């Protein structure tokens with residue numbers, strides 16, 4: 001299957017309509033940190049440069065602000081393409097070019113799986129364990145604690161079976 | 175283009191809406207929850223919290239798996255559809271996820287089918303998902319707000335900051351507001367007697383999803399927003415998103431370092447400002463929870 005078809009099987013995004021106007025890249029807030037700009041990723045997908053795209057930091061540095069999708073004259077959902085690329089990269093066990101960003105998403109979803117809702121202090125604690133980065137943001141954390149912003153317990157979803165099923169059918173599907 | 179939200183049915187007395195607070199409003203964004211509930215109560219809008227709601231999955235879910243994101247939101251929407259009332263959502267990230275999923279379920283039959291067969295969630299789409307800002311920005315509500323204002327927000331120049339998730343992408347978000355220069359928050363604050371300033375960065379991303387995953391990048395984005403706000407003469411910023419609030423309120427020391435000048439900008443949820451204008455005591459009480467003090471700003475207002 002061509003790479004573009006793989007992407008369109010997750011989300012139909014009309015990548016083939018891209019005429020390289022670069023409007024997406026001009027408005028992207030992260031473009032200067034990316035290996036390839038968003039419009040380049042679109043072209044690379046059409047040229048079937050699968051590994052280059054999936055191993056790039058671009059797909060992880062995209063923060064899903066959807067500025068590109070809003071402005072594209074051809075209605076291409078560029079942000080959705082980035083989502084699909086991340087999904088494909090993870091499903092085939094590639095090492096993400098931006099490991100810390102992936103670890104945050106992964107930790108977040110593990111917390112959702114555990115209780116159906118996010119408890120923020122717990123999320124931060126688990127993320128620190130996952131990254132072994134214990135000392136960043138101590139100042140911020142202390143301030144929030146003093147302001148009574150950190151609630152250590154929050155209610156969980158009662159229908160846990162529904163939450164389990166969501167994960168069994170997606171991230172844990174073999 | 176005429177950016178207009180459908181009017182809510184005002185015949186029901188009091189107006190009744192389902193309410194999805196989301197995880198942040200039960201945690202670090204408690205001020206947003208309290209001020210939303212208080213202002214609604216004062217305006218005769220009854221909010222009924224959705225039973226057994228789950229996390230919308232936020233950026234993490236759609237970043238790693240499209241069906242997981244759709245299923246997480248669709249479950250909440252299915253619960254809301256059984257209630258038969260519009261669903262009001264204050265958190266911009268939850269609003270975005272729920273509204274977008276509703277749009278996708280109506281436009282992608284394959285997805286709706288998978289969500290039913292693989293996840294047991296039968297939701298063909300159709301719940302009227304509303305950001306709480308759009309509940310207030312409707313003509314009749316604005317008239318009601320004007321009547322309730324006892325302390326007009328005079329004495330400060332406000333900048334309304336929308337961020338990404340309320341306005342983009344416009345079609346899935348219901349074409350309610352101009353995605354490049356939205357105005358709904360301004361109409362609400364103006365109804366509360368506030369002066370609002372035009373500025374260029376009101377829809378630029380603050381990097382909320384990277385607050386933990388890649389903080390250095392988020393701080394660069396935050397610094398740019400403050401730079402533009404200060405140059406535009408803005409003295410206080412109003413937001414409608416817990417992630418934007420956490421980022422803008424909590425990262426001012428870092429933004430100051432990047433910009434080489436001191437940033438000391440009070441960041442309010444717009445619902446808090448409504449509460450202040452209406453003289454609601456429970457709202458004033460929670461304003462002390464902000465990391466950047468809003469006290470000097472409040473003094474200028476009185």
Ligand code: SF4
Pocket residue numbers: 017018019020021022023024025038039042071072073074075076078
């Ligand atoms: S804005 Fe659209 S058409 Fe233009 S380069 Fe980007 S993806 Fe291609």
Ligand code: SF4
Pocket residue numbers: 024027028029030031038061062063064065066067068069078079082
């Ligand atoms: S959604 Fe991603 S690629 Fe598009 S403008 Fe935002 S950060 Fe850039």
